Amino acid sequence: MIHQYKNNGYNIVLDVNSGAVHVVDDIVYDLMKIVEKLLEEGVPEDVNALTRAALNEEILPYEEEEMKEALEEILALTAEGILYAPDIYEKYIGDFKNRETVVKALCLHIAHDCNLACKYCFAEEGEYHGRRALMSFETGKKALDFLVANSGNRINLEVDFFGGEPLMNWQVVKDLVTYGRSLEEANHKKFRFTLTTNGVLLNDEVMELVNKEMSNVVLSIDGRKSTNDKMRPHRGGQGSYEEIVPKFKKLAQSREQMNYYVRGTFTRNNQDFSEDVAHLADLGFEQISVEPVVAKPDEDYALREEDLDRLFAEYDKLALDLLERRRAGKPVNFFHFMVDLEGGPCVAKRLSGCGSGTEYLAVTPWGDLYPCHQFVGQEEFLMGNVDEGVVRTDIKEEFKTCNVYSKDKCKECFAKFYCSGGCAANSYNFKGDINDVYDLGCELQRKRIECAIMIKAALAE
Template sequence: MIHQFLNNGYHIVLDVNSGSVHVVDPVVYDAVAVVSELVPELDRPEKLADEVKVEVRSRLAGRYPLDDVEEALEDIQELIDLEQLLTKDIYKDFVMDFKRRKTVVKALCLHIAHDCNLACKYCFAEEGEYHGRRALMSYEVGKKALDFLIANSGSREHLEVDFFGGEPLMNWDVVKRLVEYGRSKEAEFHKKFRFTLTTNGVLLNDEVMEFCNREMSNVVLSLDGRPEVNDKMRPFRNGKGSYELIVPKFQKFAELRDQNNYYVRGTFTRHNLDFAADVLHYADLGFKQMSMEPVVAPPEEDYAIREEDIPQILEEYDKLALEYIKRKKEGRGFNFFHFMLDLNAGPCVAKRLAGCGSGTEYLAVTPWGDLYPCHQFVGNEKFLLGNVDTGVVNTEIRDEFKMCNVYAKDKCKDCFARFYCSGGCAANAYNFSDSITGAYEIGCEMQKKRIECAIMIKAALADDEA
């Protein structure tokens, strides 16, 4: 499968199955388009057939000199010989191993607090309540969760635990005690915990920062960008904005972490479709690690992103990509999560095909110890998997998630982005299609554009280095 696109003056050819990316001249670009149209994906040629070459010459005649067309055909054949163009899908047979493999849990999202001190208007967790009651996780439940993780992690050494909410700092003492407990078990069970934390910053102070810098591998700091944008969507319950209180704390925290191992993470909505300005606002505040995610909400919400917003959003990603390149070249660059693409190695095969591993390798734990496939399924009893006392007992749902991969999703089969997005978010798919193997199509369009921008950025920065 071949995907071709033009971006920022670059003619880019992506061989989807191999992941090979080629920046080519216009004649090769147009010749590849003809070849990929004429050569079925399942019949990868060793050599280009004579009739294919004749058709390429015919279609490009008058547009390019004949010598250039012949040279383009030679270049295409060389890429085929190197297995970097028109390659076969090597992953299809691998997916059947997914169902047979033993389920190993490697990560937990601990809902340490089903409560929050903000009233974010787009919050899927309903200000921390998750369709239920406000609650704080007890130390005893947290211990059982860590014990469950150790017991179900098999021979895997590295384990991940994210303290999530609501707002985790509302249950800070339990967070600290659980980190201490986890560390006390590492040597005994030959495990190493990677703890992370997501916070809105309201309760962030020097003691929390010092502890996090010692124990937390990564910290996510929630901020939606410019003051007026953030305060519209992330107010306190009395309506007052949160920007003025949290930004100085976040700036100090980022510096204490040497501008690494954190993310300032925002959400953009229909109210700020010019979200590139919010990302650049982060950069202007001095932040180096950032992410900006589209809100996912029912279409009846006034802030929900709608299909008619897509053209403007795609343009905004292009605008952000150009400024991203400019600042990198000027020596004042930053990292934007969706533009960070490793074209040389990238994720393992399982990650490429099944993404985050929700429902199998990654589970969410409620304050009372119930297990769900991920934080976005919490409160939906259909997806209740078990609890920290019984373990996973709803094996039917677990097995459904085990087989949730790009080949199980009709929308993914012919999509160039499938090995980059790994089929997208199962929760979003379920919420918009009633199936975890469905698709959230608005999200798909944004993801495809982000991938194209990320590839173009690699080309532009490599071109500058050359």
């Protein structure tokens, strides 16, 4: 299975099953799709047979000898196993479904409350379809104990302090970090703490602890002042841009521009989102993520299918801008353009993604367990609590079998081993089934992968 496309003057061919990327000339590019079809029809892997068949199949502006030379190159790549490679993963899917899983990460909803009123917030300004609440230290301790007890032999564990706005419960964050560190040596574990914040309550004390204890920190900002303040205002309507930018810049610098992201959301209101990324880069941020909003179609800011062409063009524009910055010695890491073409994630992650519902769980302020933060408040996905553990093992088993081969739309998609089947929550919220897909998100993901590979190709010259 191959995927061919042209971008920024490059003819790019991705061999989906091997992960190999080829930048080719016009004749090889034109012949590749024909060869794939001919091989599927049973034409022998012989240069003369393929040349005759290709000449009969298509009218191409090339001489026979040119085609023969190009076909020899194609067959050589095929023999190396980096073109038209077979799918070696699907035959293991039975073993994959029956694999033993352990919990390795928790999203601690340290605060179901927020001091902003972001218009697109899936958490309903921090309430998650329920009541406002702050997690107690005792509940947080039980959550960390649950993680240690259910992590098997895994040493490295992850805990994200999330909300709402976690800094509204800062003392408990501090106390839980201390408690987590106290568990490490005796249990042969190592905690990796992260924090997601809107920055309103960010101060020197917070920065000091974050820099000492947090492996990563996510700083929420949508880009330009007009963009940010339209969608991320205070409850009284005033914008948040002016108060958070100086704090975010200070924190990014204090972390030497590493181990953080400024993370934004673009909506139908700012389809020129590459300008927001550029604005953040011009402010000095080097780790940036600006992601498409996921919203009900009736929301005025929701992205629609008719927006796709413009959004695709915007991603192309962004890719070129980031490429120019890198060549000028001012590199910016854009989260959705970061792909590893040499190593990449392990097989389990390639097939099933984030591990929600199995290896990754969300914990509410009162200790309830859900498959991930986006399912919190949907009672049909309540899996248990930190006192009793996971009692709805049927939900766990359902998520365990969710993979790129359980989704019909993923099977023939070139991006399946990069997105790992997409977000289960988005699939459920739009299609009522975690084994379906969020179609608009898939279109944008495919485009992002194309742009990311183009950047790699350009930098390899």
